[in-house]
Amino acid sequence: MSERRTITLTVNGQPRDATVETRLTLVDLLREELRLTGTHVGCEHGVCGACTVLVDGEAVRGCLLLAVQADGRHVETVEGLAPDPAHLNALQTELVRHHGVQCGFCTGGILMSLTAMLRDTPRPSEAGIRETLAGHLCRCTGYQGMVDAVLALVAAR
Amino acid sequence: MKPPPFRYVDPTTVEEALALLARHGADARVLAGGQSLMPLLNFRLARPAHVIDVNRLDALGAIAPAADGGLRLGALARQRALERSALVRERCPLLAQALPLVGHPQIRARGTLGGSLAHADPAAELPAAMVALEARLTLRRAGGERTVAAGDFFVGLLTTALAPDELLTEIQLPSWPARTGSGVREVAKRHGDFALGGVAATLTLDGQGRVARARIVGFGVGPVPVRMVEAERALAGGAPTPAALAEAGRLASAAVDPPDDIHASAAYRRRLAGVLATRALTDALASATGRAA
Numbered sequence: 001m002s003e004r005r006t007i008t009l010t011v012n013g014q015p016r017d018a019t020v021e022t023r024l025t026l027v028d029l030l031r032e033e034l035r036l037t038g039t040h041v042g043c044e045h046g047v048c049g050a051c052t053v054l055v056d057g058e059a060v061r062g063c064l065l066l067a068v069q070a071d072g073r074h075v076e077t078v079e080g081l082a083p084d085p086a087h088l089n090a091l092q093t094e095l096v097r098h099h100g101v102q103c104g105f106c107t108g109g110i111l112m113s114l115t116a117m118l119r120d121t122p123r124p125s126e127a128g129i130r131e132t133l134a135g136h137l138c139r140c141t142g143y144q145g146m147v148d149a150v151l152a153l154v155a156a157r
Numbered sequence: 158m159k160p161p162p163f164r165y166v167d168p169t170t171v172e173e174a175l176a177l178l179a180r181h182g183a184d185a186r187v188l189a190g191g192q193s194l195m196p197l198l199n200f201r202l203a204r205p206a207h208v209i210d211v212n213r214l215d216a217l218g219a220i221a222p223a224a225d226g227g228l229r230l231g232a233l234a235r236q237r238a239l240e241r242s243a244l245v246r247e248r249c250p251l252l253a254q255a256l257p258l259v260g261h262p263q264i265r266a267r268g269t270l271g272g273s274l275a276h277a278d279p280a281a282e283l284p285a286a287m288v289a290l291e292a293r294l295t296l297r298r299a300g301g302e303r304t305v306a307a308g309d310f311f312v313g314l315l316t317t318a319l320a321p322d323e324l325l326t327e328i329q330l331p332s333w334p335a336r337t338g339s340g341v342r343e344v345a346k347r348h349g350d351f352a353l354g355g356v357a358a359t360l361t362l363d364g365q366g367r368v369a370r371a372r373i374v375g376f377g378v379g380p381v382p383v384r385m386v387e388a389e390r391a392l393a394g395g396a397p398t399p400a401a402l403a404e405a406g407r408l409a410s411a412a413v414d415p416p417d418d419i420h421a422s423a424a425y426r427r428r429l430a431g432v433l434a435t436r437a438l439t440d441a442l443a444s445a446t447g448r449a450a
Contacts, residue, residue, distance in 0.1 A: 003164065003165060021158060022163075022165035023158060023160040023161070023162060023163060023165065023198075024158060025159065025160070025195075025199070028158070028159075044159060044196070044199045044200070045195075045196030045199060045200065046192055046195070046196055046260075046264060049261075049263065052263055058237070058266040058267075059262065059263045059266060060263060060266050060267050061192075061263060061264070061267070063195070063199065064191045064192055064195040064196065064199075064267065065191060065195070065267065066165070066188075066191075066195075066210075068165065068167070069191075069210065069212060113262075113263060117262075131257075131261075131262065131348070132262060134261055134347070134348045134349045135260075135261030135262060135263040135264070135349060
């Protein structure tokens, strides 16, 4: 029993078609079929946050959505953030500057959650930043650098 | 491919969904926000023959005022949408207080009110809030529907009154009485984790400032939301003094028979239920009298 469906979605502004098994998760579509491997797969039950992507602007777990549920939707991944291959965007730059990155496993998901938060709330409080980061596990940095990075970004605006 | 094979159907009308449930209900799982079912599928702890995805049933996503001053909430209303709703904040402060405690923003973006209720995790906030609010739940099946009080909906651990061919479609919340305040308190190891224990409470005062009605419901302290009736009765008719709220906490603690597990002992949870009941009631009193908690 392997049902397949052809779907059309927009990924980082580009229309993409894919023929997928209906039980394929969105994150596996992104990684395995579309070869966008910046989105990582950690716990596969919604806890770690590594697979977080934006669907129609909302930060969601890529492991808890079926690819077919993204049919017709706008998906944004970490690959869509930098303006060009040689440069990082302002949030990415601050994250590096404040040591909010180490091994990088959690970073793609964290960047997407912070991106959604900053669109919603351009001037987040420190508590708001921590609330957003609470949906992610990072075993390297202790999170403080990420908080500092967002506060610096907001202060520079 | 992590989830086991299943037949996937995504009906576009409620009638179509009900027909599918009538045919396959016993071998089917309803996929709403997916924040509980998808982990079960990814780990192959659930192996349904059919997955009925209700996300295309836009009619079930409504957040609407009810004629009596209450709210009519579609079962598919996203937790994040409810959290952002000015109508919910105005008409049902308890629900607005409970929502930020549910998981994380990234979970609430997909998670639905109806999905949380139908999944009926004993440590979840929304089932307890619905019992405290005396919500009424509409369960539809092909050719019929019935309404069940939230207090009768949760029948056991992860078990509800929903029959295999029924779909939870709407949650009705009664109008918020005058001079009513509410509070939700919980203790979790980390913010966003399932609570070790928690309490949702409402307190309605009469014109003299005495307690006209109290509703106190614990979560994470039993297999279903636990209504602490003795504590509610003890408060009714009296002045909501700190001593009365402390006594209500003592009675709330005595009313629960919580589980022992690796996260906390039963004794700890029993004590927690009482402490959190008093704190939730204190918050409720402050909001009922118009003061900040």
